[in-house]
Amino acid sequence: MATNLVATSSTLLSVKLTLDSGTKPATIGHYKIERARNVAPFAYLVIYETELALLYDHPRAWYSDSGVSTGISWRYRAYAYITASSSYDTVSGEYI
Secondary structure, X not given: OOOOEEEXXXXXXXXXXXXXXXXXXXXXXXXXXXXXXXXOOOOOEEEEEEOOOEEEEOOOOOEEOOEEOOOOOEEEEEEEEEOOOOEEEEEEEEEO
16 A cells, blocks of 8 residues: 655756655555646646656646746645555645
8 A cells, every 4th residue: 555645846847756755565556646736626637647656747837817926836646556456545645
């Protein structure tokens, strides 16, 4: 079972996503990762389906009618596909 999701970033355009401390357990087939703007209501979109436990996301800047929005934050959540049960298990969400 997947235990955690950590999202770290030094800029608004690059986010390092680490699942299960960067090492995929043998019981997990793959991960499904979703992202949403950190504004309710949250509209999550699947951005990756991968076997990697460490990857980088490059979200695009979001522009409002008044120009460039600063301090943009994103919410991430991930699901681990558990091979033995053939089902997804939720990994804790993170926002950045």
